[in-house]
Amino acid sequence: xxxxxxxxxxxxxxxxxxxxxxxxxxxxxxxxxxxxxxxxxxxxxxxxxxxxxxxxxxxxxxxxxxxxxxxxxxxxxxxxxxxxxxxxxxxxxxxxxxxxxxxxxxxxxxxxxxxxxxxxxxxxxxxxxxxxxxxxxxxxxxxxxxxxxxxxxxxxxxxxxxxxxxxxxxxxxxxxxxxxxxxxxxxxxxxxxxxxxxxxxxxxxxxxxxxx
Amino acid sequence: xxxxxxxxxxxxxxxxxxxxxxxxxxxxxxxxxxxxxxxxxxxxxxxxxxxxxxxxxxxxxxxxxxxxxxxxxxxxxxxxxxxxxxxxxxxxxxxxxxxxxxxxxxxxxxxxxxxxxxxxxxxxxxxxxxxxxxxxxxxxxxxxxxxxxxxxxxxxxxxxxxxxxxxxxxxxxxxxxxxxxxxxxxxxxxxxxxxxxxxxxxxxxxxxxxxx
DNA sequence: TCATTTTAGACCACCCTGGTCAATAATCAG
DNA sequence: CTGATTATTGACCAGGGTGGTCTAAAATGA
Numbered sequence: 001x002x003x004x005x006x007x008x009x010x011x012x013x014x015x016x017x018x019x020x021x022x023x024x025x026x027x028x029x030x031x032x033x034x035x036x037x038x039x040x041x042x043x044x045x046x047x048x049x050x051x052x053x054x055x056x057x058x059x060x061x062x063x064x065x066x067x068x069x070x071x072x073x074x075x076x077x078x079x080x081x082x083x084x085x086x087x088x089x090x091x092x093x094x095x096x097x098x099x100x101x102x103x104x105x106x107x108x109x110x111x112x113x114x115x116x117x118x119x120x121x122x123x124x125x126x127x128x129x130x131x132x133x134x135x136x137x138x139x140x141x142x143x144x145x146x147x148x149x150x151x152x153x154x155x156x157x158x159x160x161x162x163x164x165x166x167x168x169x170x171x172x173x174x175x176x177x178x179x180x181x182x183x184x185x186x187x188x189x190x191x192x193x194x195x196x197x198x199x200x201x202x203x204x205x206x207x208x209x210x211x212x
Numbered sequence: 213x214x215x216x217x218x219x220x221x222x223x224x225x226x227x228x229x230x231x232x233x234x235x236x237x238x239x240x241x242x243x244x245x246x247x248x249x250x251x252x253x254x255x256x257x258x259x260x261x262x263x264x265x266x267x268x269x270x271x272x273x274x275x276x277x278x279x280x281x282x283x284x285x286x287x288x289x290x291x292x293x294x295x296x297x298x299x300x301x302x303x304x305x306x307x308x309x310x311x312x313x314x315x316x317x318x319x320x321x322x323x324x325x326x327x328x329x330x331x332x333x334x335x336x337x338x339x340x341x342x343x344x345x346x347x348x349x350x351x352x353x354x355x356x357x358x359x360x361x362x363x364x365x366x367x368x369x370x371x372x373x374x375x376x377x378x379x380x381x382x383x384x385x386x387x388x389x390x391x392x393x394x395x396x397x398x399x400x401x402x403x404x405x406x407x408x409x410x411x412x413x414x415x416x417x418x419x420x421x422x423x424x
Numbered sequence: 425t426c427a428t429t430t431t432a433g434a435c436c437a438c439c440c441t442g443g444t445c446a447a448t449a450a451t452c453a454g
Numbered sequence: 455c456t457g458a459t460t461a462t463t464g465a466c467c468a469g470g471g472t473g474g475t476c477t478a479a480a481a482t483g484a
Contacts, residue, residue: 166382
């Protein structure tokens, strides 16, 4: 919708988007200051209202922008076919890590306005979010042909499932915490996934049937 | 220090403390509004500055108040003697749940100003926090006579340790999410802990040596 | 009764708000 | 080059919120 804005060169767009995302994520909608945004973005005050009509217009644009990234860089890439629960969750986890390190501001922004509670959102954004949420649920849990026979017999597979999910989640949070505000260097990634694989191996050893 | 304030009856003190905790936790120090606080607490504007000298004075009081609760209702109660890692973490987890449901505002407040990043705190509060942090670390991990022999031999005990921690953490977060903004009814607690015990049993089955 | 302590909220000077707009700079068409 | 169109700036606006003060009244106590 903001055609004027879309015509800008990428560098400037990015500066504005990031300044705005940061301000909204930190302060919330009401407390966010357009003055701060223009100062941080290094543009004149008038331009923000020339590109987007109002504060609300800017906010809507940011919501769409962030949801699109979430969709394209994450949701659409989730594989649907794996039967090995741990492998599936691991690959999702890796993608999520990539998403969060490559687009930290967008994800913080979405976190603030969707995951956190008690914030009213425009109808359109809520709809879009609910769609995406439904898709993600379907992709991750939907086609429940998870191979339960992989699990050992003496435990409740459903509960084991949750425990594994939480454990992997915990590792991811730990990882994200370590890389907070750092840009991830390519050469750091491989040993990280090695470590991750160690953890996954333990989970398999413990929760799956032992061969032989 | 705020003697005037301490002489008030408990109900009024509580109203003021809770209004202030909520405002600070939601908006952060700078953005928090003393006007909002007095309105929410139902007292005249002047009183806040009569009890505490300034906004900063109020904030310091809240920090101490919350840290004290954390200390007395949680840290000092952590048992130091258990060797069974899972049992120990489980009991800590239960206490933490109690702490968070009985003092949600205090814990949100502390979360905002300690766990969240990039907020400067007064020197005294930082010291107090670091002490408490050190104590908690020592209590939880310090006397590392955790009985590693309980773990099965074919996995790295250190890593298993972390996985268990994350899993239990995940369950707790799930629980806290379910009870967000609800006061926990006593009759709801027991079945909850039954469920928790189920999860713990699975963890033991999977990570500990099998008997016989 | 009168002195002391609590209380309320009007008031202060100041700062920041989202948004406008007139003046200017840059770009483009012919 | 000219003249029109577009992009850009920042001073400016009315309105509202800021932490904090102070007067005057109410409550309390002796």
